[in-house]
Amino acid sequence: MSLTLADAIERHILALLEESGEAALQRVDLARHYDCAPSQINYVLSTRFSPERGFVTVSRRGGGGYIRIVRSVEPELPQMAAMLRRSQSGIAEAGAVAIIARCNASGWLGEREAQILMSMVRRDVLDLPLPERDLLRARLLAAALLAVSQGR
Amino acid sequence: MSLTLADAIERHILALLEESGEAALQRVDLARHYDCAPSQINYVLSTRFSPERGFVTVSRRGGGGYIRIVRSVEPELPQMAAMLRRSQSGIAEAGAVAIIARCNASGWLGEREAQILMSMVRRDVLDLPLPERDLLRARLLAAALLAVSQGR
DNA sequence: TATAATAAGGTCAGGGAAGGTCAAATACCC
DNA sequence: GGGTATTTGACCTTCCCTGACCTTATTATA
Numbered sequence: 001m002s003l004t005l006a007d008a009i010e011r012h013i014l015a016l017l018e019e020s021g022e023a024a025l026q027r028v029d030l031a032r033h034y035d036c037a038p039s040q041i042n043y044v045l046s047t048r049f050s051p052e053r054g055f056v057t058v059s060r061r062g063g064g065g066y067i068r069i070v071r072s073v074e075p076e077l078p079q080m081a082a083m084l085r086r087s088q089s090g091i092a093e094a095g096a097v098a099i100i101a102r103c104n105a106s107g108w109l110g111e112r113e114a115q116i117l118m119s120m121v122r123r124d125v126l127d128l129p130l131p132e133r134d135l136l137r138a139r140l141l142a143a144a145l146l147a148v149s150q151g152r
Numbered sequence: 153m154s155l156t157l158a159d160a161i162e163r164h165i166l167a168l169l170e171e172s173g174e175a176a177l178q179r180v181d182l183a184r185h186y187d188c189a190p191s192q193i194n195y196v197l198s199t200r201f202s203p204e205r206g207f208v209t210v211s212r213r214g215g216g217g218y219i220r221i222v223r224s225v226e227p228e229l230p231q232m233a234a235m236l237r238r239s240q241s242g243i244a245e246a247g248a249v250a251i252i253a254r255c256n257a258s259g260w261l262g263e264r265e266a267q268i269l270m271s272m273v274r275r276d277v278l279d280l281p282l283p284e285r286d287l288l289r290a291r292l293l294a295a296a297l298l299a300v301s302q303g304r
Numbered sequence: 305t306a307t308a309a310t311a312a313g314g315t316c317a318g319g320g321a322a323g324g325t326c327a328a329a330t331a332c333c334c
Numbered sequence: 335g336g337g338t339a340t341t342t343g344a345c346c347t348t349c350c351c352t353g354a355c356c357t358t359a360t361t362a363t364a
Contacts, residue, residue: 004216006350027313037352042314047349062359065312112303113265119299120272125291128284139277140292147271151264154332158340179323189342194324199339214349217322 005036009044013069023069045069052098054105074106077149084142090134096121096141108148117144157188161196165221175221197221203230208302226260229301236294242286248273248293260300269296 009030016023031038049055049069059067080099084091091099097118104114119125121140126133161182168175183190197219201207206227211219224230232251236243243251249270256266271277273292278285 002216002218004350007216028311038313039315039353040351043349043351059313060359061311061313061357063311063361065359067313110264112262112300113268115303116265116268116296116299119295120292122295125295126288127291128280128288132280136278136280136288139279140272143271143274143277144268147268148264151267156332156340180321190323191325191343192341195340211323212349213321213323213347215321216350217348219323 005034005040006044006047009034009041010048013044013049017069017071021070025067025069026065027067041067052101054102071105074108075102077103077108077145081142081145081149084138084145087138090131090136090138091141092134093121093123093137096137099141103145103148108145113148117141157186157192158196158199161186161193162200165196165201169221169223173222177219177221178217179219193219203298203301204234206230210302224301225303226301229255229260229297233294233297233301236290236297239290242283242288242290243293244286245273245275245289248289251293255297255300265300269293 103109255261
């Protein structure tokens with residue numbers, strides 16, 4: 001309902017990715033197809049196909065330019081957990097959300113699991129003064145990722 | 153008999169829910185229809201369609217924004233979450249483990265989800281002095297259960 | 305071989321379109 | 335009269351979309 005232009009373009013690109021594992025496109029063509037400004041394509045790419053969401057995009061300008069989008073390689077869970085545990089300054093909420101989303105995108109975490117974790121690392125849930133809060137968040141996330149990686 | 157505006161809007165939304173199992177609306181439209189301030193809709197949502205009352209609402213801002221209301225699949229979970237949040241003394245590790253196990257047994261939490269939560273509420277992960285540790289554990293568990301109840 | 309023209313894609317600020325929050329005012333009910 | 339419930343309005347945050355301007359690559363031309 002009330003599909004926005006951005007949503008439509010997102011689906012378009014996702015469909016291309018399903019088909020062949022990669023989406024190759026010309027920015028102007030896609031923009032013309034949806035009758036919008038070319039920069040709209042960039043908006044969709046940066047909001048929906050960011051590295052945090054598990055995508056990598058490469059492009060070239062000039063004559064014969066193009067944009068290519070592929071899914072990025074899965075992160076290694078135990079390594080991420082180890083990194084989090086070593087981190088001296090912990091991790092901010094935005095960073096945690098990015099990691100969780102990333103793990104979800106690559107199949108390590110289910111939709112529900114990701115949803116649960118996101119709700120738990122929130123600022124207002126942890127509710128501690130700042131050096132400790134980020135540290136705690138890192139410990140929590142590390143524990144969760146470790147549990148996931150061992151649970152199979 | 154005094155049917156307040158809030159009551160009327162509540163019935164309106166309930167009727168939508170009866171019809172199709174979900175109420176999807178635009179806040180401004182509904183407000184215009186009842187000739188009231190848009191924030192009145194939020195008032196109705198927070199007083200009559202809260203998680204404790206067994207409803208889940210999701211919304212999006214910006215162009216193409218919307219509000220969607222559905223009945224919660226597990227009305228018990230928000231109750232437990234509310235209980236935990238109200239608890240003045242928090243919850244000990246053993247208590248949390250018991251709750252998680254029970255949720256797992258009743259099918260509200262999957263095996264993996266239970267494992268993850270257990271690993272997160274551990275004493276050595278939370279690592280805080282004692283009044284705060286139990287309080288934090290309660291907040292974490294409450295957040296998790298609420299997230300589950302809003303599962304998608 | 306420089307240089308100019310052309311053909312891409314990139315960036316960023318800004319306007320508009322939603323919904324969210326909160327405190328103050330008002331109305332209702334003992 | 336006091337307490338609770340309702341209602342509003344001012345202000346905020348998020349999301350979408352565009353247009354002006356910039357950078358880079360290729361191609362044509364002097």
